[in-house]
Amino acid sequence: xxxxxxxxxxxxxxxxxxxxxxxxxxxxxxxxxxxxxxxxxxxxxxxxxxxxxxxxxxxxxxxxxxxxxxxxxxxxxxxxxxxxxxxxxxxxxxxxxxxxxxxxxxxxxxxxxxxxxxxxxxxxxxxxxxxxxxxxxxxxxxxxxxxxxxxxxxxxxxxxxxxxxxxxxxxxxxxxxxxxxxxxxxxxxxxxxxxxxxxxxxxxx
Numbered sequence: 001x002x003x004x005x006x007x008x009x010x011x012x013x014x015x016x017x018x019x020x021x022x023x024x025x026x027x028x029x030x031x032x033x034x035x036x037x038x039x040x041x042x043x044x045x046x047x048x049x050x051x052x053x054x055x056x057x058x059x060x061x062x063x064x065x066x067x068x069x070x071x072x073x074x075x076x077x078x079x080x081x082x083x084x085x086x087x088x089x090x091x092x093x094x095x096x097x098x099x100x101x102x103x104x105x106x107x108x109x110x111x112x113x114x115x116x117x118x119x120x121x122x123x124x125x126x127x128x129x130x131x132x133x134x135x136x137x138x139x140x141x142x143x144x145x146x147x148x149x150x151x152x153x154x155x156x157x158x159x160x161x162x163x164x165x166x167x168x169x170x171x172x173x174x175x176x177x178x179x180x181x182x183x184x185x186x187x188x189x190x191x192x193x194x195x196x197x198x199x200x201x202x203x204x205x
Contacts, residue, residue, distance in 0.1 A: 001137040003071075004051050005061045008043035010068075028086045032062065032070055034093035039070070045086050052077065052086075056139040057104050060091060071095075071134065073102055094134045101167060103127040104138055106174065110146030114177035119150040124173045128156070132164035148177045 008030065011018070019029050022042050032039040041064055051058060051074060062070045072091040080087055094100060105127050115121055128141055143159060157170035166172075 001057060001059050001134070001139050003059045003061050005063060006043050006047050006051070007063045008041040009065045011040040011042055014040050023085075023087070028089055030089040030091060032072055032091045032093055033075065034072075034095075035070075039064075043089075048077075048086055048089065055105055055107070057102060057137070058139070059094060059134060059137065062091065073100065096134060099131050099133055100137070101129055101131045102137060103129050105140045107140045107142050108145050108175060109142055110144045112145040112148045112177055114148050114150040114152060115145075117150060118180055119177040120180050121145065122176045122178050124175055125168075128174070129167040130164040131167055136163040138164065143174055145175060145177075148175075150177050150179050152177050 011022075011029065014029075022029050026045055027042040028045050028048065030041050030043060032041070041062070043062075051060065058074075060072045060074065062072055064070075070091075071094040073094060074089070075092040076090040078087040078089075079085065092100070106123070106125060108121070108123065112119070112121060130137070130141075138161075141159065143154060145154070148154070153176040154174045155170060156166050156168045156172040156174060159174065160166070
């Protein structure tokens with residue numbers, strides 16, 4: 001999984017007054033959980049753009065003044081209801097030997113046969129939760145919809161991967177092709193070939 005670096009400064013005061021002063025200065029108050037104790041720090045709001053506005057998942061390297069470095073993942077983020085400015089960010093610390101659960105975006109690729117015939121692609125799950133060691137976390141999960149016909153579905157069990165474990169039941173539907181008013185009847189390739197190869201009937205005099 002790709003990583004994004006965020007440079008920050010450890011916070012000595014975590015009160016409301018200090019937090020407001022940080023936000024007024026263009027800084028975002030943050031907390032890193034998962035270690036021996038929470039780590040309070042702040043970072044420039046602009047440094048979060050690549051982490052938030054992306055179609056893929058990322059890990060984060062937090063560099064604090066003084067030389068402390070932590071590996072983490074984004075756990076929660078709060079936005080201002082009016083301005084959409086970032087109010088607060090929570091991170092969870094990663095350890096190389098410890099598995100972590102994370103929501104991973106699903107990328108659908110290919111041109112579905114069912115969609116070509118007027119069906120509608122339904123993305124039942126745009127993200128899937130997986131559990132893995134940090135080094136095995138994927139940026140995204142790719143699902144090829146090319147072979148799907150109208151009425152077909154892809155289940156979690158069909159996209160299993162040895163590097164990570166899905167935290168969903170095997171019969172969880174990832175996507176499906178639904179029929180529509182404009183859909184046309186499909187004929188299997190095997191049926192088409194069988195029809196073309198059928199000999200004509202003959203009669204003897």
